[in-house]
Amino acid sequence: MPRKVSVDELNRLSVDAFKQATKFPFCLILDDIRSLNNVGSVFRTADAFRAEMIYLCGITGVPPHRDITKTALGATESVAWTYAPDVSSLTKQLQSEGWVIAAIEQAEGSTSLLNFEPAVNKKYAFVLGNEVTGVSDAVINTADIVLEIPQFGTKHSLNVAVSAGIVCWNFIQNVTKT
Numbered sequence: 001m002p003r004k005v006s007v008d009e010l011n012r013l014s015v016d017a018f019k020q021a022t023k024f025p026f027c028l029i030l031d032d033i034r035s036l037n038n039v040g041s042v043f044r045t046a047d048a049f050r051a052e053m054i055y056l057c058g059i060t061g062v063p064p065h066r067d068i069t070k071t072a073l074g075a076t077e078s079v080a081w082t083y084a085p086d087v088s089s090l091t092k093q094l095q096s097e098g099w100v101i102a103a104i105e106q107a108e109g110s111t112s113l114l115n116f117e118p119a120v121n122k123k124y125a126f127v128l129g130n131e132v133t134g135v136s137d138a139v140i141n142t143a144d145i146v147l148e149i150p151q152f153g154t155k156h157s158l159n160v161a162v163s164a165g166i167v168c169w170n171f172i173q174n175v176t177k178t
Contacts, residue, residue: 029055118171
């Protein structure tokens with residue numbers, strides 16, 4: 001019968017060990033995220049999936065803030081992050097450095113996340129947009145790929161932090177296949 005694993009048995013990395021550990025080849029870009037709780041949740045997700053970086057853009061709040069800290073549970077200390085005021089400038093810069101820009105959005109010509117197969121030896125920057133308006137048209141128009149999370153209910157809308165978790169899990173699942 002399965003037994004719940006204790007916290008000590010999880011062999012969690014210390015913050016210093018996490019910072020030294022090899023990261024998976026992706027980063028998250030949060031553009032104009034209104035909810036600081038969502039920002040904190042994405043930090044936890046980035047920690048869980050060992051993202052290289054989080055970029056906080058536009059009106060997205062930055063640590064330290066009690067609402068971010070409350071949901072991040074310490075991940076603002078482990079995950080590298082920076083603030084970039086303009087998401088379009090950031091994505092152009094990352095593209096020039098060889099990153100694949102992947103907007104997470106429902107759009108014409110999007111690729112279903114079910115069909116997404118990351119290229120080997122490429123780094124991906126996943127752009128998550130505002131809770132109401134989504135990823136900006138400027139980013140969608142310049143992205144290398146637009147990924148859409150399939151949804152089958154009546155809302156066709158997911159919380160941005162939930163979307164980040166789904167995208168990260170999918171990416172890690174694909175890049176760790178043997």
